[in-house]
Amino acid sequence: MTATCACGGISITLSSGPRFQAVCHCTDCKRRTGSAFGISLYFARDAVTEVIGETAVYAFRHRTQDQEQERHFCKRCGTTLYWFISTMPDKIGVAGGCFGEQALPEPGMSVSDGKRKPWVTLPPAWKVHEG
Numbered sequence: 529m530t531a532t533c534a535c536g537g538i539s540i541t542l543s544s545g546p547r548f549q550a551v552c553h554c555t556d557c558k559r560r561t562g563s564a565f566g567i568s569l570y571f572a573r574d575a576v577t578e579v580i581g582e583t584a585v586y587a588f589r590h591r592t593q594d595q596e597q598e599r600h601f602c603k604r605c606g607t608t609l610y611w612f613i614s615t616m617p618d619k620i621g622v623a624g625g626c627f628g629e630q631a632l633p634e635p636g637m638s639v640s641d642g643k644r645k646p647w648v649t650l651p652p653a654w655k656v657h658e659g
Contacts, residue, residue: 531626533607538581538600540610540622542571547619549633551650554640556590560599560608564645567624567635573612576620583609 532539546569557566583600590597596614601607611621624632638650642658 529627529630531609531622532628533581533602533605533609533626535602535605535607537604538583538602538607538609539579540576541578542575542622543577544572544575546571546622546633548637549624549635550637550639551635552639553642553644553648555643557640558643561623561625564648567632568621569624569627569632570616570619570621573618573620 529545530539530541549567549569551565551567553565557568558564560566582603584603586599586601588597589595594615597611599608599611601609607626608623609626610623613619613621624635634651635654637655637657638644639657640659641656644650
């Protein structure tokens with residue numbers, strides 16, 4: 529699987545499918561995507577086979593969770609492509625939208641669901657995490 533930023537200057541290729549995928553309704557993901565939620569796929573960190581292009585990094589301590597985050601984004605178009613979270617040191621998160629037209633597995637999980645917009649409905653079988 530290969531994810532690419534909007535301008536095509538940065539890409540990341542992974543050798544295996546995601547370990548899990550989720551939609552997140554936290555304020556940070558809403559701001560990162562400019563949407564009502566973010567869709568994230570998490571892979572084993574050693575599944576990364578190639579990164580093309582140089583990213584800029586936005587590192588911060590998450591305000592409501594006890595974790596550090598490091599987001600890698602394109603300097604030219606601003607697309608957040610992938611990130612690392614200190615509470616999942618063996619995983620890499622990749623923005624679902626960056627896979628373009630490639631088929632993605634259904635997320636199956638809603639994170640920070642307590643911040644979900646009331647007009648967003650999700651399949652009832654999905655796992656829900658309020659915080």
